[in-house]
Every structure is written in C-alpha cells, then in structure tokens.
Amino acid sequence: MSVPTCQVAVLGAGIVGAACARALAQADFQVVIIDPNPIGSGATAAGMGHILLIDDSPAQFALTQNSRQQWNDLAPELPDDCEFVKCGTLWLAADEDELDEVRRKEERFRAAGVAAEVLDTRQLAAAEPNLRAGLLGAFFIPDDRVIYPPCAARWMIEEAQRHGTQLRTGVSAIEVTGKEVRLSDGSRISVEFTVHATGCGTAKMLPGVPIRPRKGHLIITDRYPGFVRHALLELGYIKKAHGTDTDSVSCVVHPRRTGQVLVGSSRQFDAESKDVDPRMLARVVARATEFLPGLTRLSGIRAWTGFRAATPDGLPLIGPYPELPGLYLATGHEGHGITTSLGTAELIVDHLTGRTPRLPLEPYLPARFSGVPAHA
Amino acid sequence: MPETIRIKVNGVAVDVPEHTNVAAAVTRAGHVHFRRSVTGQPRGPLCGMGICFECRVTIDGQPHRRSCQVLCRPGMEIQTDDA
C-alpha cells in the first residue's frame, strides 16, 4: 500500500495549528493539517481574543511583543469577520500595591521601548465612565487589540491552503511514530516532521507532557455600544493567572465590535465538565460588577466555558519533543494562545529550517521539564 | 375608572391607563416595529410573556428592555429603534 507523503503534519486546527500551518506553507513546506473537529472549535472558539502584551517574565514579554507586532502587521489583510479592533488595554489599579505594579510595568515597558502610558484617577474616569469611582489609576497599552479568534484561525488555514496546504478535518491523529502519523480512519501519512498543536489534547497522546486543563467561564451581553471602550483587566489578574491551584476569578471585560460586552473570567483546575457552573459564573459577574457597577443593568445573552492548556511555569511548550526525532510541540499556551500563536509559528519555522531566530529558543523548549524526556 | 398617565414614545406624548405595559403603550402610539434585528429586519412583540425578546425598546435611556414586561410610569421616555 502506498502511503501519501507530506513534509509536515500539523495536528490540531486551533489558532496555534492554523498559524503554524500558514507559516510553514509560506516557508514552502508541504503541509497537511489534521483535526477531528471543525477549525478553531477548541479553546480557540472559547477564548476572549485579547491580543495583548504580557510582561510577567522576559520570555513571555518577548513572545507577546513579537506576536502582537505580527498581528498588527496583519491588520490590513484580516477579513472583516475577524472583528479586529484596536481598543487598547487598561490594567486597573485598585490599591497602592497595584499602583506600585503600574510603576514597575512603566519601567519595563520604557526599557523595552514599547508605547504605554500611566493614567491617574481622573484620566481613567474620563477614559471609562462606567468604571466605579475611586480606582487609583491604570496602565494604558494603546496598541493591544481584540479579535474574534475562530474566524482568524479559519483565515490562516485558507492562507495556508493557498500555499498548497491540505486540510483534513473529521479524523484525529492516534499515533505519531518517527516518520509516520496514523489516523483514526486507519490511514497513514508519511512525514518528515510532525507538529503537535493539540492544546489540552497533547497530554492525552503524549503522557509526561506537563499540561493541565484549566477551565474558564465567560458571559457575553446584548449590544450596548460604548459601555466599555478598552479591554479592561484588573491588575490582580496576573497573580491569579499564575497563582496556586485554588479557584480564582478576576475582572476581564472587553468591548466587541458588535457593541456586545464580553465578561470573564475564572480559573479552575480539575474541573472536568464543560458545563457552566452557575456559582462560578455568578462569581465572575460579581467580580466584574465590583469594577463596573452598571453591568447589573445589562442583559447577558450567552455563557460558556473553555479550557486553557496550562504548563507549570506559564510558558508554552515550543520545540522538539526530545524522545522522538521529527516530533515538535506547539502547545501549552494557557490564557494567551490567541496572542502567541503567531510567535509560536515563527519559532516552529525557526526550528524546522535552522534559520537564525529572532526570539530566543531556549525558554520555550519542552525539554525544560523533567517529565519530558530530557536528552536530544 | 383607572387613572390616566402620560408617557412619551419617541418624543411624542401618549396618555395611557395606569397599569398599561410598555408594549401596549407603544402599540397604542401607532408603532408596529419596535426594533431592528442585527440584519436590519423590523421586529415587534411576539410572545407577550418575556421569552422571545423581540419587543425590546429603550426605556429611560436603558436599551434592550422587554417592553411586554415593564409597566408604564408617569414621565417614562420610550424609544423604538426607528425613532
């Protein structure tokens, strides 16, 4: 039996797999992208779609800066249904500790030469009239945006297809053995490289890869144009995003181009069911309402959950899986994978071509974890 | 005899009996189309019991209120989407 050949199999057609397929196809690889489900229907459909800079570690800051630049360069090309809006981010400071964090952010951004601004109480109230009175200030990042992720994933795959990529949905990869990928319909594809962009699915196929699903709840309102104007995050968010195993909620509120208000979010490990938990959703809304009292007057029309693929250090796993030559990981993006999909794709092309990388490769290598076999 | 109260629909004064709901008042003011759907189609009350959300109007500046579920109060200002 003849086995069809493709240079690279990308497993998973979420935003990360889509970005990898596009970048690889543009670098003249012959690509097949495989997913049992429709494009972008995993975490990519559930996420909030904030394209933002995260400066909690030098590696995350570098990856998000690279990625955001790529997103902003794509702005003129993205189709209208991606709803790409340059709303900027406001990190909200509610107490003196958080105001200190605003100052530390200001230093880090200045050192990196990235545009940002500190707003005082009065400037913040003018920027967002629906915020409660008495917030101490905010850190404003003008070039952050929001996007509708599943449409962006679909567009990237269309771009990849224009460069010859084959899309195979309705089948999953069940085994990757060196130079071959075995699919659920019994067929096999012979490959030189495989890129695992399976998000929370990675740990199921590759035990030992340290990824834990972390559930989040979101709710979206009817259309109230102008209710918020920027993507709003409380400064406590990063502490909670990294924090411990305990359940947490933080205020994250986005304006959508439709005038809808997207409200999040929670973080929960070990929550297996996809169902909306009304108590957790109530906590999410209560937290957001502490910042935006007028939220209680808006009607929510839909609530849902999604799972983030969390790693122990909050950084994604990008690079070779040491035990199996030819297998690469592009997974574990926790709550930032919409943003970092583009930087991830660039790193994957760096690995596969051996060209000189713009980003450091080391901080994202899967081999940094002892659970992953360490030798190359 | 119920008392009459005065409200405004799209800026025009309308007198309605006390305990009239907003949907009835807007209809009495001569409007069939209460709002426009996302794609611009005209919409109006359907279920009359708070389920279908087709009867939404802006009441005293607050958008997306279900008119069939709200009673008129003196001085209330109601806007339909075509106002």
Ligand SMILES: Cc1cc2nc3c(=O)[nH]c(=O)nc-3n(C[C@H](O)[C@H](O)[C@H](O)COP(=O)(O)OP(=O)(O)OC[C@H]3O[C@@H](n4cnc5c(N)ncnc54)[C@H](O)[C@@H]3O)c2cc1C
């Ligand atoms: C509540 C919430 C809010 C978020 N907000 C943001 C935000 O504001 N900004 C941001 O940047 N990120 C955000 N994220 C994170 C972001 O959504 C994810 O990091 C991102 O979608 C991950 O994309 P992915 O392609 O890795 O995973 P997914 O979208 O989950 O895609 C993985 C795909 O792999 C497929 N798959 C699984 N197993 C196999 C197999 N064996 N063979 C083939 N295919 C397989 C699945 O079907 C799936 O389609 C948020 C996430 C959540 C849950």
Ligand code: FES
């Ligand atoms: S008419 Fe159906 S909700 Fe008012």
